[in-house]
Amino acid sequence: MARMTLDDFVTRLVAALGDRLASLLLYGSAVREAGAGSREPERMNTLLIVHRVDADLFSRLAAPVRDWIKSKHPPPLIMAEAEWRDSADAFPIEYEDIRAQHRVLAGRDPWRDITVQREHVRRQLEHELMGKLMHLRQAFAAYWNEPKRLAEVVRDTRSSFLTMLRAVLRLGGRTPAATTDALVRDAGALIGFAPDTLTEPAAYLDAVTRTADYVDRMERKPS
Numbered sequence: 001m002a003r004m005t006l007d008d009f010v011t012r013l014v015a016a017l018g019d020r021l022a023s024l025l026l027y028g029s030a031v032r033e034a035g036a037g038s039r040e041p042e043r044m045n046t047l048l049i050v051h052r053v054d055a056d057l058f059s060r061l062a063a064p065v066r067d068w069i070k071s072k073h074p075p076p077l078i079m080a081e082a083e084w085r086d087s088a089d090a091f092p093i094e095y096e097d098i099r100a101q102h103r104v105l106a107g108r109d110p111w112r113d114i115t116v117q118r119e120h121v122r123r124q125l126e127h128e129l130m131g132k133l134m135h136l137r138q139a140f141a142a143y144w145n146e147p148k149r150l151a152e153v154v155r156d157t158r159s160s161f162l163t164m165l166r167a168v169l170r171l172g173g174r175t176p177a178a179t180t181d182a183l184v185r186d187a188g189a190l191i192g193f194a195p196d197t198l199t200e201p202a203a204y205l206d207a208v209t210r211t212a213d214y215v216d217r218m219e220r221k222p223s
Contacts, residue, residue, distance in 0.1 A: 004071040006044060010105045012064035013048070020057065022081050023049040023107040031101040032178045046076040047098065049110055053080050084110060092120040093128070093167045100166070100176070118171065122218055125167050129212040132157065132164075136205055150201040161208060168211060171218065187211075 006026065014021060030044040050057060057078075065075050079087070088095050095116050136153065143149035165187040166176040172190055177183045181195075188195035188207070191214045197203035 004067045004073075006105070009046075009064060009068050009073075012067075013061070014106050016060040016064055017050065017057075020050050020052075020060070021048070021107050022051055023047075023110040024076070024105040025049075025098065025102045025110070026105055027098040027102040029101075031103050042072065044073050046073075046105070047102075048076040048078045049081055049084050049107070050078065051081055053078060085114070088114055088116050089120050091124075092116045093124050093163065096121060096170060097163055097166060100170075101178075121167055122171060122215065125164060125171070126212070126215050126219070128160075129164060129208065129215055132161070133208050133212050136208060140201070140205060147201070154199065154201050154204045158204075161204075161211075164211065168215060171215075190214075 010024065013024060025047040026044060027047055028045045069075060095114065099111060099114075099116075136157065139153045140150065143153065162180060162183060165183060169176045169183075169187055169190065174186065174190070177186055184195040184198055187193075188198075191207075191211050193207040193210045194203060198207055
């Protein structure tokens with residue numbers, strides 16, 4: 001069976017949902033990579049906003065989402081319209097990250113009247129960075145003498161750390177770069193870590209530590 005393309009997924013989802021669909025977005029690295037002129041990404045993240053979420057919705061989604069997953073893409077994030085409007089304060093980092101890199105695939109653009117407060121971003125960022133730091137220190141204590149395991153820890157957590165770095169740059173009034181190398185270089189210059197050693201476990205832990213401290217100090221700075 002041929003791998004399901006993004007266009008196929010959109011066509012089938014629109015047909016399955018009809019007027020129940022409010023918005024369907026592509027977001028994240030797939031949009032950044034497409035903007036850089038690369039081929040269709042291996043993994044594509046989507047956000048589906050619908051008028052309501054119920055059993056009938058999942059019945060309609062079952063077949064197209066099944067084939068989308070078989071093509072090695074994650075199932076869409078799903079939110080009701082009311083949840084989308086009311087959750088900017090709960091997921092401010094994610095909202096700003098999606099807003100910065102998204103493409104409307106079907107339905108309307110959902111960003112009208114959506115406002116993300118700077119302090120909400122800083123608080124979530126501080127909470128998530130400290131949580132990440134605690135988990136990393138646990139892993140380093142457990143696997144310090146197992147370099148391969150530590151390398152896996154870095155690889156598995158790197159994507160979420162890059163999201164946090166984009167949030168830090170936005171809080172600092174800067175536009176995050178589209179490419180990973182430029183993003184890490186800009187964040188390293190702002191925060192004070194060496195970007196060219198970020199793949200080495202000890203340097204990675206130091207970068208997360210410095211980033212958590214930088215965000216904590218932002219609380220004491222005037223807006």
